Amino acid sequence: MWVARSVRKSPIQAVLYAYGSTRSGTFAQDLYRGFRGTFQCDGYSGYNSLGDSVARIGCFAHVRRKFYDAANVKGRIQMSRPLKLLDKMFALEREWQHFSPR
Structure with missing residues (x-):
């Protein structure tokens, strides 16, 4: 589909x-x-x-998934700098989503 x-x-x-x-x-x-x-x-x-x-x-959610998979060490996530930056970017996006694009 x-x-x-x-x-x-x-x-x-x-x-x-x-x-x-x-x-x-x-x-x-x-x-x-x-x-x-x-x-x-x-x-x-x-x-x-x-x-x-x-x-x-591209889609940053798909980019993040690659960093997440790479950070998964024996079932534990080792928060890397790219993961932290992407998480911050997503948090800002949620915070700003009600703003007008103009």
Whole structure:
């Protein structure tokens, strides 16, 4: 199941659910055909073939997961500097989420 949504601050909210029997890049190409703009995603390689009309940006939650996994030593998390910085960034984001983007 593929899920796409508009950004939270968009004047028109939309969520799209699309079923694909595969997670291939071909399905991603069909799903996003004609889309122009910024595309925030998890870095899945199937998105590599979307073309130049799509500016791909990453997701810090997925970035954090990599640092979290690396910091997991025998079931205990050793808080690294990157994890602390990302946690602070997420805390600020929660604090500021009610502010207008303008």
